[in-house]
Amino acid sequence: MKRLPDAEFEIMKTVWNTPAPMSVSAVAKKMDKEWKIQTLISLMNRLVDRGFIRTEKIDRERVYYPMITREDYLKFETGNFVKQYHESSFLSLVNTLYDNKDLTSEDIDGLLHWIQERRDG
Secondary structure (H helix, E strand, O other): OOOOOHHHHHHHHHHHOOOOOEEHHHHHHHOOOOOOHHHHHHHHHHHHHHOOEEEEEEOOEEEEEEOOOHHHHHHHHHHHHHHHHHOOOHHHHHHHHHOOOOOOHHHHHHHHHHHHHHHHO
């Protein structure tokens, strides 16, 4: 899997929130961007080439299906982010997220609970 450019990620967010199969026009209607249909078709064809969606022709219309789940892509992106910017250190990530911010006791309790579940599980 490779990182998606921002435009393709925007399309995938719409694809993940649209029941499959979906047409280009259905995706266009749900997107916040006002791209020309041909631009959207080109970007969706790139997603087909990358293996994020698949396409087939039903009657006279081309429809699309997601091949990668949102959860799998977010795990991939987050893993790469932590590896690249935090040298694979979860503690470095947490420190960056909460640097100069006051953690509530509820935040700390939630994090401790999460850590304990992973340690025991």
